Amino acid sequence: MSLYASLTLTVGTVMTPPWAGLPAAPETAAAEGSMRADVVSDVCPEAPPGIAPYVDLIFSWVKYGVLAIIVVTAIVSIAAMVVAKFARMGQLAQAGAGGLMTAILAAILYVTIYGIVTAITGSGC
Known part of the structure; x- marks a missing residue:
């Protein structure tokens, strides 16, 4: 009922x-x-007409900026560990090691994020 x-x-x-x-x-x-x-489920993502060059430009700037941040983080972290070794500063060495691990993980994500985004959005539509 x-x-x-x-x-x-x-x-x-x-x-x-x-x-x-x-x-x-x-x-x-x-x-x-x-x-x-x-x-x-057959809907493919597509940029509006005429916007593709601007999207490519912004993506290239973002990729370059992220790569620069990763490299600077690694360099500063290594420098902190070297300075900490000679100055006998344990906390600075720990911070440098943490920064280096962050840079390594960010580099791994930087390489694999394209595959993740392609898997989510698909290709060849």
Whole structure:
């Protein structure tokens, strides 16, 4: 027995349920055949016309900037560890080692992020 039928039997008057007039849920629409799920999965990301050169320029700047930050972080971290060795400063050596590990992890992500983004967005559409 549905909720609507139980309301009708219990109260004795016909009440309009609050969900009357709302569109059907996607599961119901798919079951009825009015919506196909395979159409949604075939959408490929595409830049608006004429914007591709600007997007390429911005991406190249970002990639160059990230690479520069990784290199500077590695150099500063190595320099901190060298200075800490001669000055006998343990905390500076720990900070330098942490910075070097951060630079190494960032370099690994820098190399693999293209594969991750390609796997998410797809290619060859």
